[in-house]
Amino acid sequence: MEKKELNIELSGCGVFCDNEKCTWESPLVDRKQYIDWVNKPCPLCGENILTEQDYQQSKQMEVIIDFLNTLTPEEFTAIGGGESIESLQNNPVFANTKGLDTLKMEGNAVVTIEVHNGVKITEIKNVED
Ligand SMILES: [Zn+2]
Numbered sequence: 001m002e003k004k005e006l007n008i009e010l011s012g013c014g015v016f017c018d019n020e021k022c023t024w025e026s027p028l029v030d031r032k033q034y035i036d037w038v039n040k041p042c043p044l045c046g047e048n049i050l051t052e053q054d055y056q057q058s059k060q061m062e063v064i065i066d067f068l069n070t071l072t073p074e075e076f077t078a079i080g081g082g083e084s085i086e087s088l089q090n091n092p093v094f095a096n097t098k099g100l101d102t103l104k105m106e107g108n109a110v111v112t113i114e115v116h117n118g119v120k121i122t123e124i125k126n127v128e129d
Contacts, residue, residue: 019047057119
């Protein structure tokens with residue numbers, strides 16, 4: 001089977017207290033269960049675990065990844081501003097993403113997102129099937 005296009009899979013889960021001085025986390029919570037954590041207080045410090053805004057952003061991220069997966073490599077490059085990876089790095093969502101510079105624009109890739117004081121893409125990497 002020919003496989004030229006980049007197929008991105010979303011990874012990453014867990015909820016973390018947004019209070020930087022607090023260490024509470026529940027790393028195994030699945031993204032599908034995030035709705036249960038919206039506006040819930042941290043068991044340790046009482047800080048909001050997941051704001052409505054962070055939750056909506058994490059849902060948006062799923063929509064974006066789904067959308068990226070419908071693109072041909074040419075369209076993907078065009079969205080990045082025409083210069084592919086380097087221009088992606090100028091996008092705030094990808095600002096601190098590990099692995100972006102070594103990403104191949106074909107095959108399968110896994111994107112790890114983190115919902116902690118906002119939504120970030122922490123890592124993107126190609127994977128073998
Ligand atoms: Zn806390």
